[in-house]
Amino acid sequence: MQALVEQLKSAVASTRATDIRAAFAADGDRFGKFSAAFDDLLMDYSKCAVNDEIMALLERLAAEGGVAEKRDQMVSGAPINFTEGRSVLHTALRNRSNRPVMVDGRDVMPDVNGVLSAMGVFADAIRSGALRGATGKPITDVVNIGIGGSDLGPVMATLALAPFHDGPRLHFVSNVDGAHVADTLKVLSAETTLFIVASKTFTTIETMTNAQTARRFIAEALGEAAVRHHFAAVSTALSKVADFGIEEDRVFGFWDWVGGRYSIWSAIGLPLMIAIGPEDFGRFLDGAHAMDRHFETAPFRENLPMLLGLLGYYQRNVLGYPSRAILPYDQRLSRFPAYLQQLDMESNGKSVTIDGKPVEGRSGPIVWGEPGTNGQHAFYQLIHQGTDIIPAEFLIARRGFEPDLAHQHRLLIANCLAQSQALLKGRTLEEARAQLDRQGMDATRADHIAPHRVFTGNRPSITFMHDQLTPFALGRLIALYEHRVFVEGVLFRINSFDQWGVELGKELATGLLPVVEGKAGTEGLDSSTAGLVASLRQ
Numbered sequence: 001m002q003a004l005v006e007q008l009k010s011a012v013a014s015t016r017a018t019d020i021r022a023a024f025a026a027d028g029d030r031f032g033k034f035s036a037a038f039d040d041l042l043m044d045y046s047k048c049a050v051n052d053e054i055m056a057l058l059e060r061l062a063a064e065g066g067v068a069e070k071r072d073q074m075v076s077g078a079p080i081n082f083t084e085g086r087s088v089l090h091t092a093l094r095n096r097s098n099r100p101v102m103v104d105g106r107d108v109m110p111d112v113n114g115v116l117s118a119m120g121v122f123a124d125a126i127r128s129g130a131l132r133g134a135t136g137k138p139i140t141d142v143v144n145i146g147i148g149g150s151d152l153g154p155v156m157a158t159l160a161l162a163p164f165h166d167g168p169r170l171h172f173v174s175n176v177d178g179a180h181v182a183d184t185l186k187v188l189s190a191e192t193t194l195f196i197v198a199s200k201t202f203t204t205i206e207t208m209t210n211a212q213t214a215r216r217f218i219a220e221a222l223g224e225a226a227v228r229h230h231f232a233a234v235s236t237a238l239s240k241v242a243d244f245g246i247e248e249d250r251v252f253g254f255w256d257w258v259g260g261r262y263s264i265w266s267a268i269g270l271p272l273m274i275a276i277g278p279e280d281f282g283r284f285l286d287g288a289h290a291m292d293r294h295f296e297t298a299p300f301r302e303n304l305p306m307l308l309g310l311l312g313y314y315q316r317n318v319l320g321y322p323s324r325a326i327l328p329y330d331q332r333l334s335r336f337p338a339y340l341q342q343l344d345m346e347s348n349g350k351s352v353t354i355d356g357k358p359v360e361g362r363s364g365p366i367v368w369g370e371p372g373t374n375g376q377h378a379f380y381q382l383i384h385q386g387t388d389i390i391p392a393e394f395l396i397a398r399r400g401f402e403p404d405l406a407h408q409h410r411l412l413i414a415n416c417l418a419q420s421q422a423l424l425k426g427r428t429l430e431e432a433r434a435q436l437d438r439q440g441m442d443a444t445r446a447d448h449i450a451p452h453r454v455f456t457g458n459r460p461s462i463t464f465m466h467d468q469l470t471p472f473a474l475g476r477l478i479a480l481y482e483h484r485v486f487v488e489g490v491l492f493r494i495n496s497f498d499q500w501g502v503e504l505g506k507e508l509a510t511g512l513l514p515v516v517e518g519k520a521g522t523e524g525l526d527s528s529t530a531g532l533v534a535s536l537r538q
């Protein structure tokens, strides 16, 4: 593979691939060649530094890296998360075809479908008002207590699907900072609030601490006996849930072959289902399943996750770009960049290959972003004129949900297209100078100012366009990015499915708590940490 990476580097130099502007000038049909569509979802990557030679090399890279083989292993239940000895089967959670998926010789689909229908019954009971609080009042507010994968997916998707939200109000508490739970509880009435404690392991300190605070909130307002009416749980650790005192018929399980950051499709999606209803939640799963089938069957140049993964790998490891910006032109996708940050950075932020050797070259990039147009007035400056090249990924819907405000949607679209166009075109010194001349600036000052108004251009971007952000479209979009992360992980030759990098901080926090509480001394600590503790005690 390394030889191919070197070949790609020389192809970039010999074909001057990074002069994207020149490539557009030379080929009137560049968009036709370097775009692909899956139903209404269009992916335009013509504004990336690619050409036929590079695409052919990337296709070879995918083949040599064994991406298709690894994909088939993943979806068929092979334990590809070998550091934890687990299968990786988020695709089974949305396997709407119901074809059997075997783990340890057993089809997991009956369990998957069983939990899904139990979730549906519970969600419907809350939504209809049949399931009530301890004092007989219907539930008006649902609070999800979880963090990381047990929080980001439900938060992101609930915001994204606001036009479909016809269930009770949803709230999300994640941070161990008491401010989070306190501010949330302040506006809630115990009688009409249901808490969902969401934790794959049911040991995460933030979630367990917030759950205890919520438990006290109910017990103090309504008495200890009321607690069971106001709690439900989602976890793989069913015995730990029982210890917390949550009734069995309000516990929704999932399995160790579902990674936290891939768990929105499992019972972790319960808050979303309560918000939008089981039918729309089903459509959300359908969208992801459609993308799974596409990933498994579409040829390379039509395969969106393959293309996105290969382009991501190329931009990181061949062109050496350090980060990527996720820029949804959709206010309801405001948490999508944060969601992708966990998905991508927790999956591919690794330095050791599957053989236990240091990664050659680079692994996953820094992923960040905010919705447009807001970002335009904040950090886009650096994307346009900074010293790093940051590939941008734009996302826009052809239609919004506000027919009365269609003119605002058109303005949103124009801004989205203008940004990718500006990144591509840039502005030369001559153009900048001519513009200042036209404005009547005197020649000496214009010479002085013009360089500051130069944009190099040739900055890469990908634009995704879909019809509308429906549950189906959101499911499809998330699955697209999951598979892109998978493809890149295979090419980086890492295990994308563990997260040992988050452990050390947790262990140290446990050790530091007694020190912070003043029950243990600072002996043996580095002088910085000891100094910070001393400052705390002043």
Ligand SMILES: O=P(O)(O)OC[C@H]1O[C@H](O)[C@H](O)[C@@H](O)[C@@H]1O
Pocket (backbone or CB within 6 Å): 147, 148, 149, 150, 198, 199, 200, 201, 202, 203, 204, 207, 260, 261, 346, 499, 502
């Ligand atoms: O769902 P839980 O077991 O509570 O885990 C919540 C989160 O915490 C961990 O530290 C991991 O880094 C995440 O991948 C996980 O999603």
